[in-house]
Amino acid sequence: MLLLGLRASPKTIRYAVLDFDGQNVRLVNADSEKKENKINFPTDLLTTHEKKLAWLYHELTEIFNLYPDIAMVSIKSNEYGRGGQTKASREAAYIDGIMMLTAELNGKPVSIKLYSSLKTNNKIVKESARKIIDSVDSLKSFDEKMADAIVVAFSGRSV
Secondary structure, three states: EEEEEEEEOOOOOEHHHHHHHOOOOEEEOOOOOHHHOOEEHHHHHHHHHHHHHHHHHHHHHHHHHHHEEEEEEEEOOOOOOOOOOOOHHHHHOOOOOHHHHHHHOOOOOOOEEEHHHOOOOOOHHHHHHHHOOHHHHHHOOOHHHHHHHHHHHHHHOOO
């Protein structure tokens, strides 16, 4: 079963495609040199929401075309605290919305997760990802966002 985990930030989308057979897990898109697990927003789109979101829709559609057997899409949503609504939090909500819409239009079920439902947090998420995929440290750009994508993808196995 292929599981897709998505984690957005204002400049980058990290994504993990996991192949889970009930016991073994493999990170299918581990080749970070080809940028197969990282989507950087083009610099000229960073200030234009509408064009940025349209561009993201097309990039996500390419992922669904590349991996048509994805059984579940899980999105690690931003954690919103007492800081109130900010430009960044609104933009994150727009991006999450495009990720949900693209999954729906491609016939994929979607689950939105926070750290509390993943039983991890930003301080230990890299270790949580290492427990799922032994070889994550070999990724050229293994960071908290990629760890989020791995952990949230793996959570989709039980939905």
